[in-house]
Every structure is written in C-alpha cells, then in structure tokens.
Amino acid sequence: MVNSLESLQECIQQELLRHIKLESVEPYNPVITHQVPYPWQCLGAGNYAAVLAHPDYPEQVVKVYAPGRPGIGEEVEVYRRLGEHPAFSQLYASGENFLVLKRLRGVTLYDCLHRGIPIPPQVIWDIDGALDFARSRGLHPHDVHGRNVMMSEGRGLVVDISDFLNAEPCRAWEDVKRAYWWIYRPIVRSLRLRMPYFLLDGVRTGYRLYRHAFRIFRRH
Ligand SMILES: Nc1ncnc2c1ncn2[C@@H]1O[C@H](COP(=O)(O)OP(=O)(O)OP(=O)(O)O)[C@@H](O)[C@H]1O
Ligand SMILES: [Mg+2]
Numbered sequence: 001m002v003n004s005l006e007s008l009q010e011c012i013q014q015e016l017l018r019h020i021k022l023e024s025v026e027p028y029n030p031v032i033t034h035q036v037p038y039p040w041q042c043l044g045a046g047n048y049a050a051v052l053a054h055p056d057y058p059e060q061v062v063k064v065y066a067p068g069r070p071g072i073g074e075e076v077e078v079y080r081r082l083g084e085h086p087a088f089s090q091l092y093a094s095g096e097n098f099l100v101l102k103r104l105r106g107v108t109l110y111d112c113l114h115r116g117i118p119i120p121p122q123v124i125w126d127i128d129g130a131l132d133f134a135r136s137r138g139l140h141p142h143d144v145h146g147r148n149v150m151m152s153e154g155r156g157l158v159v160d161i162s163d164f165l166n167a168e169p170c171r172a173w174e175d176v177k178r179a180y181w182w183i184y185r186p187i188v189r190s191l192r193l194r195m196p197y198f199l200l201d202g203v204r205t206g207y208r209l210y211r212h213a214f215r216i217f218r219r220h
Contacts (some may be wrong), residue, residue: 005092005100008057012098016040016062022050024066028208031066044108046147046160053103060092063099075099075162081137082164087130087157104159106152109176110145113184116194119151124180126156131173139164144173146200175207 019037030045036052043051043061048069052062065072076099079091093100112119127149131141141164148160163170188195 008060008100009093011054012062016052020064022064022066024069048162059103061101061103063101065097071162072097074165078139078161078164081139082134082161083137085130085133087126088161089159104150104152104157106150106157108147108150110147110200112151113195113200114197116192118189120154122154123151123156124177127158130158134164140167141173142166142170145176
C-alpha cells in the first residue's frame with residue numbers, strides 16, 4: 001500500500017466528502033455526479049452510489065452513496081460474509097455514507113460492448129464460478145448485470161455485490177448469459193459491432209420495463 005488507510009480516510013473526510021456533489025434523480029437510473037474535487041476521478045456510477053479513485057491511493061476506490069439512497073449497511077454485511085476471493089473486491093473501511101474497497105482493474109461488460117472489446121467465454125465462466133462461491137457463503141447473487149461485472153485480462157470479476165442479501169429470485173445474470181450466447185456471440189461479436197450508449201441504455205430501460213410487466217402479469 002503506497003499510503004496508509006488512515007491517511008486515505010482523512011483525505012476522504014477532509015477533501016472528498018466536503019466537496020463532492022451527488023444526486024440520485026430517479027432510483028432506477030445512475031446517480032449524477034455534479035462535482036468531484038481535484039484530483040479525485042470518478043470511475044463509475046450506479047443507481048445508489050458513485051465510485052471514485054485518488055491517484056495517491058492506486059489500490060483502493062471509494063464508493064460514496066448518494067444522499068437518500070439506502071443499502072450501505074447491507075453492503076458492509078455482504079463483504080463481511082463473503083471473505084476473500086480473487087473475482088471480488090474487498091472492504092477495507094466504511095463510514096456513514098462511504099466504503100473503501102479494493103480497486104478492481106477492469107472494464108465493465110457494458111463498456112466492453114460500447115468500446116467493441118471482445119468478451120471471451122472464460123469471462124462468463126469465471127463469473128458463474130464467483131457467483132457459486134458467493135452462494136456457498138450463504139449469499140444470493142442479485143442484480144448481476146453488465147455494469148456490475150468486469151473483464152480484466154480475459155478473466156471475469158464481479159464488481160457490485162451490494163444486493164446479495166436479497167433472497168428474492170433474480171434472473172438478471174441468467175438473462176445476460178442468454179443474451180451473450182444468442183445475441184452477442186453470433187451477431188455483435190461476429191460483426192465486430194460497437195454499441196452506442198443510447199442503445200445500451202435503451203436495452204437497459206426496455207429490460208427493466210419488461211421485467212416489471214412480467215411481474216405484474218404473474219401476480220394476476
Ligand atoms: N471496486 C471497484 N473497482 C473499480 N471500479 C469499481 C469498483 N466498484 C465499482 N466500480 C465502478 O463503479 C460503478 C458503480 O459501482 P456500483 O455498481 O458498486 O454502484 P451501485 O450504485 O451499487 O450500482 P447498482 O445500480 O448496480 O446497484 C461500477 O459499474 C464500476 O464501473
Ligand atoms: Mg452497480
């Protein structure tokens with residue numbers, strides 16, 4: 001570790017949290033990052049939080065929950081139960097609205113599609129193995145979609161496990177895999193297509209509405 005965890009936490013409290021401006025506009029869309037203090041860099045955002053890195057701390061990232069977004073306690077508990085595994089991050093420290101996590105060096109599958117980076121089947125198999133490991137620790141893989149999994153040097157990683165206490169069935173990863181084998185391999189990959197963000201986000205919204213309609217249909 002280049003600098004200590006204590007000095008990182010100091011830096012989070014004194015610089016990052018004082019100046020960062022995050023907003024969750026709709027709970028089903030990523031948090032908007034209005035302001036990030038120099039030299040912090042935003043690596044990504046999900047529907048709950050933004051994830052940032054500081055150049056002096058290359059091994060860690062800080063996940064800051066947007067005001068009003070729940071779930072940080074559950075995410076701490078998931079990391080506690082999970083222990084160490086090469087396909088997952090690790091929790092180093094936590095505060096009221098932030099987590100310090102091990103930095104995973106990879107590209108999300110969502111960004112791979114955007115950038116036209118080929119995704120080999122090994123990535124899918126690694127993620128399957130990682131999810132089995134999580135199940136063996138009493139967790140329930142949930143919400144495993146293209147922004148929550150990464151590829152790093154041809155191997156698969158799971159970057160977001162925040163919802164793994166949720167025991168409700170979740171088809172997201174099964175649907176990603178189906179799309180991988182039926183759409184990605186024969187069409188997107190073969191034609192070396194790059195997917196613009198509006199199309200990826202359109203698929204995401206379409207999928208959310210489809211799952212919602214399906215749940216209502218099943219209730220009746
Ligand atoms: N440990 C990490 N190392 C590097 N980048 C990360 C790490 N954790 C998260 N990221 C990046 O930040 C993005 C948002 O993080 P994360 O998915 O944990 O947020 P979230 O709000 O919980 O997401 P969701 O909407 O899926 O619940 C990820 O898609 C990824 O690009
Ligand atoms: Mg996420």
